[in-house]
Amino acid sequence: MRDSEIIKRIKQGDEGALDYLYKKNYKMMTRMVLNNNGTEEEAKDVYQESVIIFWQKATKQDFVLTSKISTFIYSICQNLWRKELERKSRLSNEVKDGKEYNTFDKEERELIIHKCINSLGDTCRKVLMYYYFDGMSMSNIAKKLGFANSDTAKTKKYKCKKELDALIKSKYKATDFLD
Structure with a gap:
């Protein structure tokens, strides 16, 4: 299925297009997360959220696709994963369970x-x-x-x-x- 046909079907509310899109790009999108310190579960979550965001954008009347769908979704995945890594980094810098990590006072x-x-x-x-x-x-x-x-x-x-x-x-x- 070509990108223009997928967009057309999405605008018509065809969830089969969403399913097709999900399966077609799954490996590439999840590999990006896995290659950047993510788990399989995190990769699935990020990819699923990315497809939902894409679906929401594509159903808008004024939506114009300026790249391949896979490129568009990949950039959404990257942004979501970066945000998740930043969140994880902030959490890892917090002291947990009252443990003292300082060597120096x-x-x-x-x-x-x-x-x-x-x-x-x-x-x-x-x-x-x-x-x-x-x-x-x-x-x-x-x-x-x-x-x-x-x-x-x-x-x-x-x-x-x-x-x-x-x-x-x-x-x-x-x-x-x-x-």
Whole structure:
């Protein structure tokens, strides 16, 4: 069945088209989830939700398909799976069952962070200290350090933060810092 015929049948409410579509793309869509740290059950759930979303979009009067159906559904699957991975990541960072995962107490962690900040270049050290410890705004940091504007200060803060993160990660484990 061609994509145009599937769309036509979906618009007419033919659930046989939905069944055909589901079976035709099942392996490709679930493989994407399985190849990205998902389970068979998660893959089925994501794919089923993607087909439902596609069905809902395709039944709208103004729906225009600008790619192959499989490409459209694949992008829906990818987006849903990314959201699920982000959700799982947030959950894994939470302390569960009251267990303590820290190797260092709060003061030790602050000392480590200060030590790593001090090992950065002068500009990075100042930007991060002004922002995180002194609570200065980006525009004030820009004025104080002679940057063109607050956007330049934001960009510098972002780059310095990445540099700090990399430095800390090279010396310590993430679990050392979980609350």
